[in-house]
Amino acid sequence: MKRNDYISWDEYFMGIAMLSAQRSKDNSTQVGACIVNDKHKIVSVGYNGMPTGCDDDDMPWEREGESSLDTKYPFVCHAELNAILNSSFGSLNGCTLYVTLFPCNECAKAIIQSGIKRVVYKCNKYADTDSVKASCILFEKCGVSFEEYRSNGKSIVLSV
Numbered sequence: 365m366k367r368n369d370y371i372s373w374d375e376y377f378m379g380i381a382m383l384s385a386q387r388s389k390d391n392s393t394q395v396g397a398c399i400v401n402d403k404h405k406i407v408s409v410g411y412n413g414m415p416t417g418c419d420d421d422d423m424p425w426e427r428e429g430e431s432s433l434d435t436k437y438p439f440v441c442h443a444e445l446n447a448i449l450n451s452s453f454g455s456l457n458g459c460t461l462y463v464t465l466f467p468c469n470e471c472a473k474a475i476i477q478s479g480i481k482r483v484v485y486k487c488n489k490y491a492d493t494d495s496v497k498a499s500c501i502l503f504e505k506c507g508v509s510f511e512e513y514r515s516n517g518k519s520i521v522l523s524v
C-alpha cells in the first residue's frame with residue numbers, strides 16, 4: 365500500500381521556496397522563490413541577496429540610513445528576480461512561481477516579461493503599499509493569475 369502522508373505539489377514547491385529563503389543574509393526579510401513548469405518540474409529557485417560579485421560583508425543590510433545608499437534597498441536582488449535570472453532552462457513561458465512574499469512591482473514586471481503565468485504567494489504583508497497595488501494591476505492587465513498559498517498547518521522538520 366502506498367504511503368499517504370506524502371506532501372502535495374503545493375507543499376513541495378512552497379517548501380522549497382521557504383527553504384531557499386533560509387539562504388538569505390537579510391536580517392529583516394528572508395524571501396524564497398521556486399519556479400515550476402507545467403510538468404511539475406522545478407526550473408529555478410532563488411532568494412533575496414546582493415548581486416553576484418558584491419561581498420555580503422561590505423554591503424549595507426540596514427533598512428534605514430542617512431542616504432538610501434546606506435540601506436540595502438538599492439542593492440538587493442529580490443528572490444523572484446534571482447529565480448528568473450537563475451533559470452538554466454530556456455523559456456519560463458507558462459510557468460508557476462511559488463514565492464514566500466507577494467512580489468513588488470519591479471519583480472512583477474520581470475515575472476510578466478519572463479512568461480510566468482501564475483503566482484502562488486505565502487504572505488502579503490505589504491498589500492497596502494503602492495508597489496504591491498501596482499503588481500496587482502500589472503498581473504490583472506497582463507493575464508498573470510495570483511493566489512494565496514493555503515497552508516494546512518503541516519510542519520516539516522529538517523535536521524540538517
Ligand SMILES: [Zn+2]
Binds near residue numbers: 467
Ligand atoms: Zn521584488
